[in-house]
Amino acid sequence: AENEELLGKKVLITAGGTREALDPVRFLGNHSSGKMGYALARMAAAYGADVTLISAPSNLTTPKGVERIDVKTATEMAEAVFKYKEEQDVIIMAAAVADYRPKEFSDTKIKKKDGDLLIELERTEDILARLGKERENQVLVGFAAESDNLLENAQSKLKRKKADLIVANDISAQETGFASDDNQVTIIGKDIQVTLEKADKLEIARGVLDEVVKLLN
Numbered sequence: 001a002e003n004e005e006l007l008g009k010k011v012l013i014t015a016g017g018t019r020e021a022l023d024p025v026r027f028l029g030n031h032s033s034g035k036m037g038y039a040l041a042r043m044a045a046a047y048g049a050d051v052t053l054i055s056a057p058s059n060l061t062t063p064k065g066v067e068r069i070d071v072k073t074a075t076e077m078a079e080a081v082f083k084y085k086e087e088q089d090v091i092i093m094a095a096a097v098a099d100y101r102p103k104e105f106s107d108t109k110i111k112k113k114d115g116d117l118l119i120e121l122e123r124t125e126d127i128l129a130r131l132g133k134e135r136e137n138q139v140l141v142g143f144a145a146e147s148d149n150l151l152e153n154a155q156s157k158l159k160r161k162k163a164d165l166i167v168a169n170d171i172s173a174q175e176t177g178f179a180s181d182d183n184q185v186t187i188i189g190k191d192i193q194v195t196l197e198k199a200d201k202l203e204i205a206r207g208v209l210d211e212v213v214k215l216l217n
């Protein structure tokens with residue numbers, strides 16, 4: 001192990017982008033590759049933690065020693081998170097979870113017709129916000145992917161979702177955020193604001209976990 005700072009701790013991490021099906025062949029999704037969440041899982045295991053990774057579809061291989069649970073939709077991700085949350089010391093929501101899903105699923109492929117097609121969407125549950133409401137003695141970390149007003153929006157997510165830390169990615173920057181190997185983030189907490197230099201996602205994961213370790217101690 002890299003160090004033993006999370007030895008004996010249970011850490012739950014979500015990764016990847018959820019997919020909300022419209023019909024048997026189409027879905028609404030996003031560009032999350034799972035790289036950030038998988039890097040966190042790998043680094044948390046290297047820190048000695050007992051890691052559960054709840055993964056939306058991703059091509060990445062499961063890091064060694066990590067228990068992986070595969071899900072597709074925001075609803076399945078919520079079910080898996082709430083099934084495992086009780087026993088966790090730390091929960092990190094790195095997944096890009098759909099905020100809306102199609103109101104109706106068509107069992108058969110939607111046929112092409114003349115004119116526009118209108119699809120109605122309904123809200124999904126906000127997993128992080130519910131974790132914030134229900135948690136007792138846990139460190140709760142959220143991510144924020146923002147294209148504008150990065151720090152303001154991250155601050156408001158910290159309060160609204162009652163998280164301990166929000167890791168804010170500027171997705172308007174080049175070569176960081178979704179699907180890239182590198183990331184550049186600012187970690188925000190009640191009393192802290194730490195900006196990590198652009199680095200590969202494993203290094204960013206280390207920086208995030210170091211802040212988590214401080215909160216646990």
Ligand code: PMT
Nearest residue numbers: 032033034035036093096097126127128142143145178179
């Ligand atoms: O996977 P990669 O390609 O490596 O990309 C990494 C990433 C950019 C996806 C990741 O670092 C990131 O920023 N993840 C969060 C993206 C996001 O959807 O942010 P958000 O602002 O929509 O959500 C804020 C927080 O609430 C997140 O922790 C999210 O997991 C959580 N959330 C959102 C919606 C929802 N219904 N339930 C949630 O729990």
